[in-house]
Amino acid sequence: MNSNGIDPRTLRRCLEAAATVIVANEPRLNALDSAIGDGDHGITMRTGFEAVREKLAGLADDAGLDKVFKEAGMAFMGATGGAIGALLGGMLTAGGTALLGRTEIGVDEFRLLLRAMETSLIRMGKAKPGDKTILDAVHAAGEALEGSPGDILEAVSTAAQAAAAGAQTTSNMLCAKGRASRLGERVLGHPDPGAVSFSLILQAFAECLQKEASSCGGSKEGTSALGGGSI
Numbered sequence: 001m002n003s004n005g006i007d008p009r010t011l012r013r014c015l016e017a018a019a020t021v022i023v024a025n026e027p028r029l030n031a032l033d034s035a036i037g038d039g040d041h042g043i044t045m046r047t048g049f050e051a052v053r054e055k056l057a058g059l060a061d062d063a064g065l066d067k068v069f070k071e072a073g074m075a076f077m078g079a080t081g082g083a084i085g086a087l088l089g090g091m092l093t094a095g096g097t098a099l100l101g102r103t104e105i106g107v108d109e110f111r112l113l114l115r116a117m118e119t120s121l122i123r124m125g126k127a128k129p130g131d132k133t134i135l136d137a138v139h140a141a142g143e144a145l146e147g148s149p150g151d152i153l154e155a156v157s158t159a160a161q162a163a164a165a166g167a168q169t170t171s172n173m174l175c176a177k178g179r180a181s182r183l184g185e186r187v188l189g190h191p192d193p194g195a196v197s198f199s200l201i202l203q204a205f206a207e208c209l210q211k212e213a214s215s216c217g218g219s220k221e222g223t224s225a226l227g228g229g230s231i
């Protein structure tokens with residue numbers, strides 16, 4: 001199969017990779033949340049991604065992109081409390097809805113996915129860019145794709161870098177939403193934990209895709225490895 005996108009099996013491996021990165025970063029995410037919240041963000045993210053991992057392990061081999069995202073989102077939401085449980089769970093399920101009928105995630109689908117996630121997040125959380133939330137990373141990732149990011153590997157990598165930069169800029173913001181909004185200027189100098197989490201997830205996706213491409217020869221059609229269903 002010649003393809004330029006992420007097929008459902010590759011998506012599952014990327015979500016697995018994200019779970020591994022989130023579990024490894026639990027202490028860091030807790031520490032970030034201790035500085036401006038209640039210190040549980042790493043625990044919540046780890047719990048959510050462990051549930052995602054378990055759900056993916058039980059999914060039928062032929063589950064499509066929409067099903068993978070929706071099941072992941074529902075598993076995340078069902079396993080976690082806190083603001084991020086509903087918000088990130090909702091983003092994942094909204095991503096699934098946006099990809100209904102698509103068989104792979106190329107650059108266009110990736111844009112669609114990020115847009116759907118951002119819309120869901122804003123609808124649920126009512127935050128705006130600049131409010132020092134996860135939205136600042138999601139929005140930066142989407143904006144970075146407005147030009148022509150090349151192939152899907154470059155697009156995901158560009159989005160991941162933009163999300164990391166977006167998360168970093170939250171250090172200089174006052175917080176308008178969530179627990180940290182009660183702390184006024186005490187939040188200055190600390191990045192938003194949710195924004196950091198989102199950038200870690202995209203970074204894990206980017207690294208997973210790079211690995212997939214290079215393990216399949218890294219040819220000019222290297223991206224074909226992504227959609228080739230190779231294991």
Ligand code: ADP
Nearest residue numbers: 041044082083084125127133134177178193194
């Ligand atoms: P809680 O604040 O309930 O303890 P977490 O610590 O798991 O939940 O998650 C906190 C993160 O949730 C924040 O860093 C921020 O990114 C995100 N968040 C909280 N409220 C909102 C909101 N209204 N809109 C967008 N993101 C939000």
Ligand code: MG
Nearest residue numbers: 037038040041
């Ligand atoms: Mg918290």
